[in-house]
Amino acid sequence: MSVSPDSATAVRTVADAVSEPLLSVRGLRVSVADGTEVVRGVDLDVPRGSAVGLVGESGSGKTLTCRAVLGLLPAGVEVTGGRISLGDTELTALPAARRARLRGTHLAAVFQDPASYLNPSITVGAQLAEVLRVKVGLARRAARERAVELLHAMGLRRPEHVYAQYPFELSGGMLQRVLIAMAITAEPELLIADEATTALDVTVQAEVLELLSELCRDRGLTLMVVSHDLAVIAQLCETVYVFRDGAVVEEGPTRRVLRGPRHPYTRELIRDHERFGIDRVREQGSRR
Numbered sequence: 001m002s003v004s005p006d007s008a009t010a011v012r013t014v015a016d017a018v019s020e021p022l023l024s025v026r027g028l029r030v031s032v033a034d035g036t037e038v039v040r041g042v043d044l045d046v047p048r049g050s051a052v053g054l055v056g057e058s059g060s061g062k063t064l065t066c067r068a069v070l071g072l073l074p075a076g077v078e079v080t081g082g083r084i085s086l087g088d089t090e091l092t093a094l095p096a097a098r099r100a101r102l103r104g105t106h107l108a109a110v111f112q113d114p115a116s117y118l119n120p121s122i123t124v125g126a127q128l129a130e131v132l133r134v135k136v137g138l139a140r141r142a143a144r145e146r147a148v149e150l151l152h153a154m155g156l157r158r159p160e161h162v163y164a165q166y167p168f169e170l171s172g173g174m175l176q177r178v179l180i181a182m183a184i185t186a187e188p189e190l191l192i193a194d195e196a197t198t199a200l201d202v203t204v205q206a207e208v209l210e211l212l213s214e215l216c217r218d219r220g221l222t223l224m225v226v227s228h229d230l231a232v233i234a235q236l237c238e239t240v241y242v243f244r245d246g247a248v249v250e251e252g253p254t255r256r257v258l259r260g261p262r263h264p265y266t267r268e269l270i271r272d273h274e275r276f277g278i279d280r281v282r283e284q285g286s287r288r
């Protein structure tokens with residue numbers, strides 16, 4: 001069969017679009033108020049529809065890298081170099097107001113302590129419906145219906161009942177599911193999960209990780225996952241970046257990195273996990 005030049009071009013264009021990373025970070029540098037550089041030239045790619053993990057010791061720059069992507073750095077902390085692109089949009093070149101509009105609609109995040117992101121005196125359903133009104137533009141009644149649907153889709157049983165509950169009435173795992181629902185209301189392309197399951201007990205953590213995995217698989221959501229726990233990264237991510245002291249010391253397919261770490265620090269990290277049951281980590285890694 002012959003392929004006309006036009007269709008060949010079309011095929012190339014589609015293939016290029018698929019293979020281009022959704023998120024591309026190049027030479028990212030972040031400095032804190034006293035001028036100390038805490039992210040020192042990070043490069044990373046997150047392919048569309050994939051899950052990429054950032055792992056490394058406390059203070060290695062994982063969170064500030066994510067916050068730089070979100071455009072949500074703490075006061076006094078700033079990007080001092082590099083480029084961050086989401087698809088064709090160079091985020092680092094956008095004014096703050098445009099970046100704020102992209103949060104929720106194009107990229108979103110969930111963090112460790114879900115309760116602190118909710119208003120304790122408003123029911124979780126009303127807060128979710130509010131996000132649907134503001135970010136998606138739904139009318140009051142449609143927002144309520146969609147909120148209940150989303151709570152159900154997040155694996156919450158009796159979603160109408162959950163809708164009417166206050167944050168203090170829900171467990172940590174349930175609250176994190178509500179926060180994930182809020183994060184994906186406007187169908188962002190990229191979801192950043194920064195230690196999102198760290199505070200949960202092991203069984204609930206596994207269930208929330210499964211939910212994130214399903215969202216990736218069924219809705220084509222792209223995930224960037226930060227965790228100090230290799231087992232979490234191994235369960236979710238095809239690719240892992242190992243951070244140390246503000247830089248990436250190793251990257252690669254999770255399975256390869258776990259089975260054949262090349263950098264001494266990665267080997268040390270895996271040895272540390274050994275004390276907590278590396279079999280759990282390796283077993284997960286073998287599925288990726």
Ligand SMILES: Nc1ncnc2c1ncn2[C@@H]1O[C@H](COP(=O)(O)OP(=O)(O)OP(=O)(O)O)[C@@H](O)[C@H]1O
Binds near residue numbers: 060061074076228
């Ligand atoms: N608001 C801030 N002001 C000053 N220094 C900060 C601030 N936030 C983070 N840092 C410093 O920047 C460095 C990187 O922090 P970051 O939170 O990105 O690390 P991390 O790898 O996510 O660690 P953790 O797992 O503990 O969250 C650390 O040395 C930290 O102390």
